[in-house]
Amino acid sequence: MLKVFNTMTRQKETFEPMTPGVVNMYVCGPTVYNYIHIGNARSVIAFDTIRRYFEYRGYQVKYVSNFTDVDDKMIREAHKEGITVPELGDKFIQAFKEDTAALNIEPATANPRATDFIQEIVSFIEKLITKGYAYPVDGDVYYRAHKFADYGKLSHQNIDELEEGASQHTNDEETARKEDPIDFALWKGAKPGEISWPSPWGAGRPGWHIECSVMSTHFLGDTFDIHGGGEDLTFPHHENEIAQSEAETGKPFVHYWMHNGFVTVGDENQKMSKSLGNFVTVHDLIKTVDPQTLRFFMATTQYRRPIQYTQQNIDTAARNLQRLQTAYDNMGYRLKDAEAGNDPKTEQETRQLVADYIDAMDDDFNVQNGVSKVYDLARLGNVYAERSFVLKGTLEFMRQTLADLLGVFGVVLTEADSLDDDHIQSLIDERIQARQDRNFQRSDEIREQLKNQGIILEDTPQGTRWRKEN
RNA sequence: GGUGGUAUAGCCAAGUGGUAAGGCAGAGGUCUGCAAAACCUUCAUCGUCGGUUCGAAUCCGAUUACCACCUCCA
Numbered sequence: 001m002l003k004v005f006n007t008m009t010r011q012k013e014t015f016e017p018m019t020p021g022v023v024n025m026y027v028c029g030p031t032v033y034n035y036i037h038i039g040n041a042r043s044v045i046a047f048d049t050i051r052r053y054f055e056y057r058g059y060q061v062k063y064v065s066n067f068t069d070v071d072d073k074m075i076r077e078a079h080k081e082g083i084t085v086p087e088l089g090d091k092f093i094q095a096f097k098e099d100t101a102a103l104n105i106e107p108a109t110a111n112p113r114a115t116d117f118i119q120e121i122v123s124f125i126e127k128l129i130t131k132g133y134a135y136p137v138d139g140d141v142y143y144r145a146h147k148f149a150d151y152g153k154l155s156h157q158n159i160d161e162l163e164e165g166a167s168q169h170t171n172d173e174e175t176a177r178k179e180d181p182i183d184f185a186l187w188k189g190a191k192p193g194e195i196s197w198p199s200p201w202g203a204g205r206p207g208w209h210i211e212c213s214v215m216s217t218h219f220l221g222d223t224f225d226i227h228g229g230g231e232d233l234t235f236p237h238h239e240n241e242i243a244q245s246e247a248e249t250g251k252p253f254v255h256y257w258m259h260n261g262f263v264t265v266g267d268e269n270q271k272m273s274k275s276l277g278n279f280v281t282v283h284d285l286i287k288t289v290d291p292q293t294l295r296f297f298m299a300t301t302q303y304r305r306p307i308q309y310t311q312q313n314i315d316t317a318a319r320n321l322q323r324l325q326t327a328y329d330n331m332g333y334r335l336k337d338a339e340a341g342n343d344p345k346t347e348q349e350t351r352q353l354v355a356d357y358i359d360a361m362d363d364d365f366n367v368q369n370g371v372s373k374v375y376d377l378a379r380l381g382n383v384y385a386e387r388s389f390v391l392k393g394t395l396e397f398m399r400q401t402l403a404d405l406l407g408v409f410g411v412v413l414t415e416a417d418s419l420d421d422d423h424i425q426s427l428i429d430e431r432i433q434a435r436q437d438r439n440f441q442r443s444d445e446i447r448e449q450l451k452n453q454g455i456i457l458e459d460t461p462q463g464t465r466w467r468k469e470n
Numbered sequence: 471g472g473u474g475g476u477a478u479a480g481c482c483a484a485g486u487g488g489u490a491a492g493g494c495a496g497a498g499g500u501c502u503g504c505a506a507a508a509c510c511u512u513c514a515u516c517g518u519c520g521g522u523u524c525g526a527a528u529c530c531g532a533u534u535a536c537c538a539c540c541u542c543c544a
């Protein structure tokens with residue numbers, strides 16, 4: 001029985017999809033005014049891992065994630081670069097796709113852009129005005145937060161407390177136009193020179209939260225299973241989405257709200273964010289860090305836990321991943337001399353580990369316990385592969401199982417390099433001869449020579465094999 | 471001020487009542503001509519104080535520290 005932690009109820013709840021066997025989920029994507037940083041990457045990886053686990057468990061997943069491609073920051077950044085807002089959006093949407101591909105993120109079912117939904121956004125706002133949940137002022141339109149009785153139910157904030165906080169920021173002109181400080185913009189009138197679209201309230205652009213209400217319901221219906229995003233989106237973004245959507249449709253918006261924890265960085269253990277300026281972009285990072293290592297590192301931290309981004313943690317993740325890859329290789333090498341057949345006892349032990357893995361992952365995606373079972377499987381495989389007599393069916397079963405379990409984390413195991421490199425093979429042959437002649441000086445010389453070329457030799461009871469150094 | 475979260479070995483990190491999973495690093499060992507890889511063994515009493523209980527890392531109270539949200543942010 002799969003359980004997920006629901007931010008709304010602050011509890012783990014049994015996951016029951018609206019349609020049996022199908023999961024409809026929406027994950028808030030980035031505002032595309034820069035390369036994504038590793039905090040964005042964490043969110044993308046967390047929810048991709050969740051998606052993959054659902055798929056591993058046999059669910060069909062419809063996964064929608066948006067691009068917010070117009071807002072103040074987009075306008076500012078485009079102006080700075082001397083390009084248009086759509087050009088800026090194109091550039092960083094492309095970059096997003098490249099970066100997330102490197103992290104082995106499954107492409108979303110749909111990746112809608114806010115600016116492709118302006119008409120629907122305008123209609124949505126008109127309906128909110130008709131229902132009395134919104135009001136136009138001088139070309140802007142604001143949401144009347146007090147009108148929505150449940151405002152604050154997701155973030156568990158008292159509306160009066162929020163008001164107190166909001167009223168401390170009353171010195172801008174926008175706030176002056178609102179009926180109430182906690183009201184928020186659905187539509188913003190354009191200033192001269194700004195990108196804009198026509199509307200009943202004059203030329204302007206959507207506010208920040210409305211695009212997600214419109215696009216999520218467009219693709220997934222008025223009510224859907226899961227809505228995800230970083231925990232900083234709980235308030236105000238998701239709170240406002242609920243207010244907008246439920247006022248519009250009169251139906252519950254989302255069944256399960258899921259929020260991922262932050263990436264912290266440096267000795268201060270501070271949240272990394274674009275606004276704090278202490279961020280590392282994926283674009284830059286993967287020039288020096290293996291993307292698969294980064295993926296493994298982040299995917300194997302439970303999504304609600306904070307991640308401390310440090311070099312030491314990355315290094316450890318790289319070793320851990322290597323250990324799993326080596327186990328896969330160790331079993332793979334034995335396929336050549338394995339006999340046909342299966343070992344029921346070892347396969348039963350493997351199945352038990354898979355069952356334990358599923359138990360762990362079913363508990364709100366407890367990847368720490370899940371991955372510990374993968375290490376157990378690697379050990380089981382290593383021990384089996386050291387037997388003098390091995391069976392092919394069992395080796396293949398364990399290898400496939402290992403690959404499947406790691407696949408949930410978005411890790412792809414590679415096949416060992418084939419032994420068809422003539423140059424290396426001739427040196428290995430020479431070294432085998434030298435060892436037979438007990439000419440260890442020559443044999444060590446060859447091993448050293450290959451090592452300098454990044455080739456590691458390993459002598460096993462089944463012969464000498466080689467691999468590339470990591 | 472309001473609302474949450476976190477504190478477990480050198481590091482990362484599981485664990486919601488019965489005498490602390492897993493990984494990295496360290497130590498010892500097996501295998502090897504020597505290595506490498508692998509395997510085996512070993513390494514903590516759970517921020518602090520008090521309470522409940524036959525028994526608590528796990529429940530209750532207090533306390534300390536750090537982080538986040540309440541304003542754009544994954």
